[in-house]
Amino acid sequence: MTMNVADYARECAARGLRGDYSVCRADFTVAQGYNYSDEEQAVWRTLCDRQTKLTRKLAHHSYLDGVAALGLLDKIPDFGEVSEKLRKLAGWEIVAVPGLIPAQPFFDHLANRRFPVTNWLRTQKELDYIVEPDMFHDFFGHVPILTQPVFADFMQMYGKEADSVIALGGDEMITRLYWYTVEYGLMREPGQPLKAFGAGLMSSFTELQFAVEGGEAHHVAFDLETVMRTGYEIDKFQRAYFVLPSFDALRDAFETADLAAIVARRKGEPALDPAKGLKG
The missing domain is CATH 1.10.800.10 (Aromatic amino acid hydroxylase)
Known part of the structure; x- marks a missing residue:
């Protein structure tokens, strides 16, 4: 309501x-x-x-x-x-x-x-x-x-689907997806160096450097369900950053995912610790 x-x-x-x-x-x-x-x-x-x-x-x-x-x-x-x-x-x-x-x-x-x-x-x-x-x-x-049209399309799809996911009890999961992509997303295109695009990084002088160049930053290959299961930090540097190969991969993963099935399967489970058990 x-x-x-x-x-x-x-x-x-x-x-x-x-x-x-x-x-x-x-x-x-x-x-x-x-x-x-x-x-x-x-x-x-x-x-x-x-x-x-x-x-x-x-x-x-x-x-x-x-x-x-x-x-x-x-x-x-x-x-x-x-x-x-x-x-x-x-x-x-x-x-x-x-x-x-x-x-x-x-x-x-x-x-x-x-x-x-x-x-x-x-x-x-x-x-x-x-x-x-x-x-x-x-x-x-x-x-x-x-x-960027592909990312813009993902954002529109996210807006259309978020209410339905929340209604199923997946409010934390859909929020994590936004957090780890829109706010703190990284990109490594084939043959290219690691770069950032998330807004939380773009507007942060210190965390942008840490996320891309910091030797202690934990970089994890993007997987939509893993992202939706992983906890995040609000008032400190993230303990993991998910890395996309392209915006097409993000849009396609979201467009083809059975979000209702993910929520049904994972709802009620404790969040994954971003510092443990995530494969880089």
Whole structure:
């Protein structure tokens, strides 16, 4: 059941979330409100300049192509302008939200090729770490890879299927799939070096280096059911990273998987420990 917007706004206020949920529309979107200060623009450029030095070296070429196509680095992006470019490239658009939104409207946006992006930016004091996902994480992390049609198709399929999987009791499993691909996914194409594409890595100065170059990072070949069974870390570096050979492999695995059977077979089992028993 979808949570009432007013009830959700009160819950977010009680949790101390900084977004203004009181102005949400029924689908939890808001106006971007492009009235950012000079200080916020400076924070954006600092974040982009610092992170770009790493992404040019460690990010998958499809992500870098997306950054170039959308033009995100010089100033805080205008959601409408970026949406025009994204529609032409992959049939997606950006919608502004005040921060985290409930699962059901989030999945509905994905199913209709809309990606929710937080409309506020972290402060100068939060350059290295922020508790809530902000505009930099959402935009710099997620949006460039949506220019890639195959990955964009996977995201739409995920949005369409997630509610059904949750209804079967597979909420943790479908969340793990998003976490280990969309947020922390790595790619090693045949004959190419290991690269990153997940948004959590793209927007993290330290974990991006650890995941791709760190000698202690545990790299595991992608297997959809294993991913859906593996626990993950919220407030520390991941103890395992799954490596795709291509976006086609991700889309095809999801499209052909019997998700209901996986949930029925694995529901109630303890999560696999990402530090143990996963074959690299």
